[in-house]
Amino acid sequence: MDQGRRLNQLKSLAVALIASGSRFTEELIFSPGMAIKSANNVNLESSQTQVLHKADREILSQCKNMLKSGECPPLLVVSDPVQGYIVQADETIKDLTFICEYTGEVDYLKNRDCDNSYSLMMLLEATNPAEDLVICPDKFGNISRFLSGINNFRRESRKKLNCKLVRYNVDGEMRVFIVAIRKIEKGTTLYCDYNAGGYTYPTYNFV
Numbered sequence: 001m002d003q004g005r006r007l008n009q010l011k012s013l014a015v016a017l018i019a020s021g022s023r024f025t026e027e028l029i030f031s032p033g034m035a036i037k038s039a040n041n042v043n044l045e046s047s048q049t050q051v052l053h054k055a056d057r058e059i060l061s062q063c064k065n066m067l068k069s070g071e072c073p074p075l076l077v078v079s080d081p082v083q084g085y086i087v088q089a090d091e092t093i094k095d096l097t098f099i100c101e102y103t104g105e106v107d108y109l110k111n112r113d114c115d116n117s118y119s120l121m122m123l124l125e126a127t128n129p130a131e132d133l134v135i136c137p138d139k140f141g142n143i144s145r146f147l148s149g150i151n152n153f154r155r156e157s158r159k160k161l162n163c164k165l166v167r168y169n170v171d172g173e174m175r176v177f178i179v180a181i182r183k184i185e186k187g188t189t190l191y192c193d194y195n196a197g198g199y200t201y202p203t204y205n206f207v
Helices: 001-018 053-068
Strands: 075-080 084-089 098-099 105-108 121-124 134-135 163-170 173-180
Touching: 001 075, 053 098, 121 163, 121 173
Parallel strands: none
Antiparallel strands: 075 084, 098 173, 105 134, 121 134, 163 173
């Protein structure tokens, strides 16, 4: 890809993060006063988890290293009058392309009861609800925080879905990844389902 085009993509993300008061990270962050790292333990999960096996972990590692070096999927973060910021494909993205990991600070869901952020992401659904964890990208995050969510209660909105959020057990810890579930043409907005097929998260205000 043309170097100038790549720099423009990275610049669009930097501008959006700065405008949102957020700092860039490609990792989960465990800050003082929030959840501790050991709280992200798959043994606390209430349901069976998908395990990321060795071969897939190697692919993930390669993808993460590429992201860190600036070799990202061709994505632009664009200002939008309704949603604030959205993510669009800057060229065609193939089906099953790894988009990114959902990153940010990790906190207990119980601490976020009054949080009006639309970007909270469930990380660990524990047998004990008091141990549920969420990813909070308001202060630290990456391009994942700008992905558009579908309105689960509208059929037309569900048709826009072109990315999937998947939770995996990676070396005993839960992680959330975003993957394209079909071919995404240039100029198309990326949409994911924050409810993963359910209706727990209030998405009435989503497009």
